[in-house]
Amino acid sequence: MSRETPAAFVVRDARWDAGGRAILDGVHLAAPGGVTAVVGPNGSGKSSLLRAVVGALPGARGAWELDGADLRALSARDRARRLALVEQDATAEGEHRVLDVVLLGRTPHRPRWGGDSADDVALALACLDRAGAAHLASRDLATLSGGERQRVHLARALAQQPRLLLLDEPTNHLDVAAQLELLDLVRRIADDDGVAAVVVLHDLTSALRWCDHAVVLDAGRVVAAGRPSDVLTPRLLAAVWGVRAEILRASDGSPVLAFTGPV
Numbered sequence: 001m002s003r004e005t006p007a008a009f010v011v012r013d014a015r016w017d018a019g020g021r022a023i024l025d026g027v028h029l030a031a032p033g034g035v036t037a038v039v040g041p042n043g044s045g046k047s048s049l050l051r052a053v054v055g056a057l058p059g060a061r062g063a064w065e066l067d068g069a070d071l072r073a074l075s076a077r078d079r080a081r082r083l084a085l086v087e088q089d090a091t092a093e094g095e096h097r098v099l100d101v102v103l104l105g106r107t108p109h110r111p112r113w114g115g116d117s118a119d120d121v122a123l124a125l126a127c128l129d130r131a132g133a134a135h136l137a138s139r140d141l142a143t144l145s146g147g148e149r150q151r152v153h154l155a156r157a158l159a160q161q162p163r164l165l166l167l168d169e170p171t172n173h174l175d176v177a178a179q180l181e182l183l184d185l186v187r188r189i190a191d192d193d194g195v196a197a198v199v200v201l202h203d204l205t206s207a208l209r210w211c212d213h214a215v216v217l218d219a220g221r222v223v224a225a226g227r228p229s230d231v232l233t234p235r236l237l238a239a240v241w242g243v244r245a246e247i248l249r250a251s252d253g254s255p256v257l258a259f260t261g262p263v
């Protein structure tokens with residue numbers, strides 16, 4: 001159970017056209033707190049959906065609300081106080097000390113002309129610690145490995161203290177132990193802090209094991225949504241991904257998807 005009231009996030013009828021076609025074609029998503037997996041084949045619109053919600057897709061239409069508030073009506077600063085996005089393979093040009101990158105997450109919370117307070121620095125260090133990256137605080141971001149950078153961007157997002165955390169393939173670049181740590185951290189952020197976490201995942205076993213809800217996109221449309229175990233069935237995997245799949249059971253009873261070939 002969440003110690004905080006879980007954040008409720010809703011997307012209604014998201015639409016976005018690019019290159020002469022519909023990339024998002026009437027997407028509905030309801031994330032009533034907890035962890036929501038957004039899954040689908042390559043090019044199905046997952047990243048576009050997250051980018052639309054953060055206001056990074058000019059021309060996107062639809063409504064998105066967090067705790068009943070219209071996110072589109074908020075200023076960029078107010079939006080950044082409520083939601084944070086960690087993008088796929090986020091990089092940065094030039095030299096940036098890791099601690100300064102994480103402190104950027106405090107920007108929407110501090111006075112417009114104020115510098116970093118001691119509290120900001122303490123919070124940034126705590127977020128680095130939570131993301132398993134405390135030892136990187138003094139490093140230059142450009143010198144980090146992909147997995148190390150991923151943790152720093154997560155720490156920056158946590159420093160925003162969002163009610164909605166959007167993560168685009170956050171387990172990319174992470175070794176297996178780090179993937180488990182990250183998914184466990186996302187679970188705790190949802191459970192303990194009441195943050196609504198929306199996570200784009202390609203690893204469908206992780207979606208089954210770690211997530212409360214799953215939304216399946218195909219060609220810009222939602223083709224299934226609900227409890228991951230109800231949604232990610234062999235029949236759906238065959239229809240959407242074109243693969244034959246079996247659901248096996250690990251010794252602890254948790255589901256493991258095995259793919260045995262194309263349909």
Ligand SMILES: Nc1ncnc2c1ncn2[C@@H]1O[C@H](COP(=O)(O)OP(=O)(O)OP(=O)(O)O)[C@@H](O)[C@H]1O
Nearest residue numbers: 018019020023040041042043044045046047048049
């Ligand atoms: N600016 C653009 N102009 C034209 N097409 C675009 C643009 N941005 C994205 N697309 C197309 O929109 C589709 C959806 O892209 P998106 O990145 O949202 O997919 P995705 O589901 O996140 O894919 P992946 O799993 O490969 O990361 C793709 O076919 C992509 O080529």
